[in-house]
Structures are given as C-alpha cells and as structure tokens.
Amino acid sequence: MPLLSIITVNYNQPEATLQLLDSISACAPECSYELILVDNGSGPESVEQFKLLNKDIQFIRSEKNLGFAGGNNLGIRQATGKYLFLVNNDTEFTPGLADQLIATLERNPQAGMVSPKIRYYDEKEIIQYAGFTPMNYFTCRNRCIGQWEVDKGQYDNYEGETGFVHGAAMMVSRQALVRAGMMAENYFLYYEEMDWCDRISQAGFKIMLNTRALIFHKESLAVGKKSALKEYFMNRNRILFIRRNAGGLQRTFFWLYFVTFVAMRNTFAYLKNGDTAFIAVFWRAVWWNLTQRRDSTKLGFDLK
Template identity: 55%
Template sequence: MKKVSVITVNFNQALVTEALLESIFKTNTYPNIEIIVVHNGAKTNDLPQWQAKYPDIVFIRSEANLGFAGGNNLGIKAATGDYLFLVNNDTEFTAGLTETLVNTLDNNETIGIISPKIKYFQFPDTLQYVGFTPMNYYTCRNQCIGQFEKDNGQYDNLSQPTGFCHGAAMMLRRKAIEKAGLMTENFFLYYEEMDWNEHIKRAGYQAWVNTNALIYHKESVSVGQGSPLKEYFMNRNRILFIRRNAPWNQAIVFYVYFMLLVVPRNTISYIKQKKYNFIGMLFKAVWWNITQGKKSTKLGYPI
C-alpha cells in the first residue's frame, strides 16, 4: 500500500487549519498517511498547542512567509510518502477522498498529478472545479470547467486527463516531482501550481481529474475577495507564467494583448469601482516583469 503525505500550509489561520485537520480525522479511512502542517511565517506560534493536541502530525515552522509555493516545498522536502497530497488549509475532506485518488494513480503510471472534484464549502451544492481547459497562451486564459454550476450529477464518474489540476487539492506522484522539480517559489502566490502542472507534463506525465473524489473549499479565505495583494500577484504572475511557458511567438502576441487591452480595461474598471489603489498594483506588476528576470526572487511587494 502506497504511503500518502498530506501537506497543508497555515498562515495566520489556526482555526481554519484545525477545521481541516478535524475533517481528515473524521472522514479518512486510508491507513497509510502522514499529515504535515507547515506553519508559514505566522505572527503567532501555534505549534506548542498543536503538538500537544495532535501528537501524530508533523509540524514545520518557517519564521518567514514563504508563500504558497515555498511553504508547500518545505512540506514536500519533509514528506516520506510515495504520493503527496497538497491541500489548502481552507479545504475540508470527505469520505473516500484519499482512496479514490490513490487508486487512480495506482492504476495508471502516466498520471503525475490529479485533483478531485471541488465544491464551495459555503455553497455545498455548487461546483468550483471538475477540470480545466488547456491554456490559451495568446491571452493566458483558460476555463475552469463546471465552476458555479449546481451539482446535479452532470460530471459524476469522470476520471480523465485535464488541462490543469487545481492548486486547492492535488495529489502528486513522488517520481513526477523528482523529474519536474519543486514548485517555482518566485511566483509566491497564484499561477505557481499552473506553472508546476506545465513542468510535470513536460516531464512526461499527465494531469487528471477524478470527480468520484470530493473536497470542499472555502475560497479566498487567505487573502480576501479582492485585496491589493491578490490584484498585484494575479497580474504579475500572469505575465510571468507566459514568460516561463509560452512559445516566443505566442508570448509576443500576449504582451501586445495585455498592454493594449488588459491594462486599459482593468484601469477603467478600477476607476468605476473606486479601487484607485489597484491601478498602482497593476502598473507595479507590469514594471516588475519589465525590470526583473524570470528567476528573480524579488517579490516587488512588501510581505
């Protein structure tokens, strides 16, 4: 039986993380798992209380906030599992989740990464994810299949390749990580999992989704529904993703599209919404990509 390492990253959300842990204990019946919680630069150190309350969990504390990629990479380095299940701390497990994903990986060696069906925790009858379409590199846009649809069983029993797995919940084969490498940490927040998907596929593996496995997601607990932080990194990393992954001819079209259409459109939208500080975030995101190399570790934003 393959060992599964469940990895999650906590950042100033002790109660949210504890809810995830309790959901694992309540629903999990897969016997060969380890749970790793990365305490990622949080202001308060919850580890002493957690270690007493959850003695069988591996806790790792980083004094600095390493972001989504850096925090998960810490957990990956400490993990001993054959499969690594990276889950957002704002998710909650359901019965059979781990077994279903493990069985799918066991039965198909070409799968390097797989996600379950994801539904909104606050709206448990509403889908968030049952797969992604491939990326359009001319616009750096793709579609999240099923998002906001009522779950009437229309996507039940799907186990198939997908454009991308979802960063909120993705199980990976250790061998795929060894070939593709860890997540790129200079994304810090957003697009890093899509970049990782691309590198895993280039390493010869497939990305899959299995809708017979289900997890619930409390979307945008960590940064809020429209914060300057989110606006900056979404724009900065959208450009960075293209710089790292798109063929040069498609990248050129994207740059023209972004500067002549996206920047003016977003600026007008920010003005209409009176989110004037977002304008600066947008131009700061563009400027970072003009002045920094693809491997730059400078975030361009105070963390």
Template identity: 55%
Template sequence: MHLVSVITVNYNQPEVTEALLQSVISKNDYQAIQMIVVDNGSDQNPVTNWKIKFPWVHFVRSEKNLGFAAGNNLGIREATGDYLFLINNDTEVTPGLIGRLANQLEQHPQIGIISPKIKYFDTPDVIQYAGFTSMNYYSARNECIGQFEKDNGQYDHLTGKTGFAHGAAMMVRKCALRKAGLMPEQFFLYYEELDWCDHFKRAGYEIWVDTQAVIYHKESVSTGKNSMLKTYFMNRNRMLYIRRNAPFFKQVIFYLHFLFLVTPRNLIAYLRENNLAYVRIMFRSIWWNFTNPTSSQYLGYPTEMK
C-alpha cells in the same frame, strides 16, 4: 498500500487549519498517511500548542511568510510518502477521498498530478472545479469546468486527463516530482500550480481530475475576494507564467493583448472608482516582469499589501 503524505500550509489561520485536521481525524478512512502542517510565518506561532493537540502531525515552522509555493515545498521536503497530497488549509476532506486518488495513481502510472472534484463548503451542492480546459497562451486564459454550477453529476464522466490540476487539492506522484522539480517559488501566490502542471507535462506525465472524489473548499479565506495582494499577484504572475511557458510568438501576441487591451481596461475601471492604490499596484505588477528574470525567486511582497 502506498503511504500518502498530506501537506497543508497555515498562515495566521489556526482555527481554519484545526478544522481541516479535525476533518482528517473524523472523515478520512485511508490509514497510511503522514500529516504535515507548515506554519508559514504566522504572527503568533501556533506550533507549540498544536504539538500538544495533534501529536500525530508533523509540524514545520518558517519564521517568515515564504508564499504558497515555497511553503508547500517545505512540506514536500519533509514528506516520506510515495504520493503527496497538497491541500489548502481551508478545505475539508470526505470519506474515500485520499484512497481513491491514491488508487488512481497506482493504476495509472502516467499520472503526475491528480485533483478531485472541488465543491464550495458553504454551498456543498455547487461545484468549484471539475477540471480545467487547456490554456490559451495568446491571452493566458482558460476555463474552470463546472464552476458555480449545481452538481447534478453532469461532469462525473470527465474523470481522466484535464488541462490543469487545482491548487487547492493536488495529489502528486513523488517520482514524477523528482523529474518535474519543486513548485516554482517565484510566483509566491497564484499561477504556480499552472506552471507546475506544465513542467509535469514536459517531463512526460499527465494531469488528471477524478470527479468521483470530492473535497470541500472554503474559498477566499486567505486573501479575500478582492484585495491589493490578489490584484498584484494575479497580474504579475499572469505575465510571468506566459514568459516561462509560452512559445516566443505566442508571448508576443500575449504582451500586445495584455499591455494594450487588458491593462487600459483595468486602469479605466480603477480610475472611475477613484482607486489610485490599485492603479499603482497594476503598474508595479507589470514593472516587476521587466526587472526580474523568469528563474528568479521572490520571497516577499510590497509592505503596504501585508
């Protein structure tokens, strides 16, 4: 039985993280796990109390919010498992989940990352993720298979290769990670798992989904469905992802599409809503890409979005 290091990142959501830990206690039936919780610069440090409540968990504390990727990387550096299961703190596991994913990695050495089917916690019969289509590098768009559909088993035959893993739940083969590298920290939030998957593919590994394994996700607990933070990073990182992964000709087509179609459309919508703050955020997200190289790290965000 392979040791699985389960890694999650907390930021100002101690109750949400505790609910995840309770679900691991009550529902997980895979015995060989190492549980790692990274507190990513929460305003109030919860680790002291957690060590008393959850003595079986290994805690890591950062004094500042490093972002999703860097927070996970702190946990990865502490992990001793052959497989690393990175899950959002706003998820809850199900019986058989960890063991099934670990078994897939054991049986299929070509897998670098595998995600389970993800369903919405508040509407547990509705799918959030059953795989991703391939990326269209001309527009930086792809489709999340099954999202918002009622789960009638219609995607259970899709277990196998998929376009990308889902950042809310990814089990990673450690030896593949050594070749592909750590999660790219310059994204800070959003698109980092897509970039990471591309690096695993270039290292010779496949990305899989197992639609027989299920995890429940409390979507948008961290950032909200609409926020300046989300708007900034979704636009900034969409460009960054293409800069880092698309061939040159496809990059040129994307820039034309994004700058002369997507950006004006969004700006018109913000102006109609008299939402000047979002106009500034849009321009800032674009300008960042003209002033930062693709390999630079960005470990913070504009103060007005905190």
C-alpha cells in the same frame, strides 16, 4: 514508508487549519499516511494552538512567510510517501477523497498529478472546479469547468485528463516530483500550480481529474476575496507564467494583448468599482516583469 503524505500550510488561520485536521481525522484514508503541517511565518497565537496537536502530526515552523509554493515545498522535502496530497488549510475532506485520488494514480502509471472535484464550502451545492480547459498561451486564458454551476451530477464519474489541477487540492506522485522538481517559489502566490503542471507534463506525465473524489473549499480565506495582494500577484504571475512557459511568438502576442486590452479593461473596472488604488498595483505588477528576470526572487510587494 507511508503510501500517502498529506501536506497543508497555515498562515495565521489556526481555526481553519484545526477544522481541516478534524475533517482529515473523520475521513481518514484507508491506506497508511503521514500528516505534515507547515506554519508559514504565522504569529505566536497559531504556534501555541499547534503545540497541543497530536504528536503524530509532523509540525514544521518557518519564521518567514515563504508563500504558497515555498511553504508547500518545506512539507514536500520532509514527506516520505509514494504520493503527496497538497491541500489548502481552508478545505475540508469528504469520505473516500484521498483513496479515490490514489486509485487514479495507481490505475494510470503515466498520471503525474490528480485533483478532485471542488465545491464551495459556504454554498455546498455550487461547483468551484471540475477541471480546466487547456491554456491559450497567446492570451494566458483558459476556463475553469463547472465553476458557479449547481452540482446536479453533470460531471460525476469522470476520471481522465484535464488541463490543470487545482492548487487547493492536488495529489502528485513521487515519480513525477523527482523528474520535474518542486514548485517554483518565486511566484509566491497564484499560478505556481499551473507552472508545476506544465513542467510535469513536459516531463512526460498526464494531468488528471477524478470527480468521484470531492473536497470543499473556503475560497480566498487567506488573502481576502478582494485585496491589493491578490490583485498584484494575479497580474504579476499571469505575465510570469507566460514568460516561463510560452514560445517566442506567443510571448510577443501576449505582451501586446496584455498592455493594450487587459490594461484598459482592468483600469475601467477599477474606476467603475471605486478601486482606484489598484491601478498603481496593476502597473507595479507589469513593471516587475519588465525589470526582473523570470527567475528573480524579488517579490516587488511589501507583505507587511
């Protein structure tokens, strides 16, 4: 039984995935580990490239795109490690990354999840993530600590609690997984890791950050930095997250805030930037939440 299971999901990005696998090999954990690659309904060209991989890599193929949570959950079901490290396929490891995160979970028995510091791959001195502030459930707003700052060591050597892990690189203990369950798959994309953090916290575990561990991230490689897909699921799932995790008073206030302030602000932004097609996408996201149960598996968006 390995101490660590490393899980990554590919969707039509074989080159990025192979680069990640090379970085894992170059910065391999000192502990025993298994590597699980899930192909999430990619075209045949991805599958052909993965057939040439080392036989020690466990390859799982889904004929359908199951989304971020669904693809990772496929890997989780096959994983046997005490700790599971879920990493985006558009990330690259650095030396000591996994070992540092394991050490955090080993030193803190009440820790259920931990993320490393994340810097942008294209601008390697710029921070993407050094923790999250707690969520304001009245507005569904919080802050990503350190984002866009030049890394001058201002967040180094921190090992402690944070509001949420980052979905690009998150390690979870099997104990927390057993108690809280896997990620909710009806999010499909965005907010599922925050929902998971809330459930793991409610199960009695701490959400941690270790900035001595570092990973690089090629952000939004999968869905594009600006797309209808991203716009739809970011808005749909922001509402869904509140429906699933906030109290009654918080939900009421949030709806008023969202359909007045957020809707007006986003509409003006779409018009200003020439993204008028996103107006219909935004209201489709709102309509999904008005017409679907919070456990609905209907996406409300054509992925083709």
